[in-house]
């Protein structure tokens with residue numbers, strides 16, 4: 001029996017149900033746009049949905065049997081009718097697009113359908129988007145394309161207008177805590193990890209598994225402590241500290257060289273906002289109490305808002321350095337509670 005390569009899906013049962021009903025009812029569209037933040041479970045969702053669509057004996061509700069040859073190959077990640085394309089860096093390569101087009105035209109080898117999963121579609125350039133468009137325009141009946149991206153807006157209009165969007169929302173904290181419990185994470189650690197994960201199970205699992213990533217989280221707490229006591233003159237130094245944390249998060253996140261600098265930074269900003277949002281500063285778990293004492297509840301709320309805005313800008317534009325410095329200047333200008 002080959003090693004299982006698909007993680008269990010945490011949350012998103014309703015969305016998977018929609019896809020299964022479409023398949024069981026014979027009204028499956030050719031393309032899906034599966035959206036949601038990093039770590040929310042887009043890839044796991046797509047792989048499980050692909051296994052359902054490829055299964056030789058699915059239930060009347062469209063659920064994979066888990067036993068047939070197709071299900072075994074889906075689990076092992078070696079199914080000949082499921083192609084996964086993930087851009088190695090910031091842009092999907094032309095070679096990958098050629099492979100996709102060649103595969104799309106083929107008749108399925110084993111299963112009733114051929115599924116192509118395209119990860120990180122926000123990095124597609126016009127050329128790659130055109131290749132997908134051509135595939136969609138004369139898609140054989142058995143082809144299903146799953147395009148993954150953080151949001152609808154990050155995908156080129158030619159693709160998003162032809163795909164049915166399935167948005168994956170952050171998962172309730174309780175489900176993430178149960179997952180961490182199954183991984184035998186101590187309850188106190190689990191609370192901090194769940195808060196920093198911001199509803200994204202993939203982030204929580206990486207944090208539970210990787211000590212270097214937990215160290216980044218702990219250092220982010222120290223950074224917050226420095227930030228709480230800092231003056232406006234220290235904004236540039238703090239921005240540099242945040243960039244360094246982002247770089248370490250990128251290296252420790254498990255995506256290795258595939259993750260980008262911007263994703264690393266977004267990870268740290270998410271973690272800071274998540275911890276403050278969850279109110280963990282009240283217990284001084286991560287050094288937020290100082291921030292709280294300095295800024296008061298309104299200040300903390302504004303800090304969270306500034307962090308979320310910086311995260312959005314960092315992911316949308318190239319000038320991450322500038323965005324961080326602007327964020328720090330605004331945060332450090334917050335009135336201090338007397």
Ligand SMILES: [Zn+2]
Nearest residue numbers: 055065068071
């Ligand atoms: Zn099956």
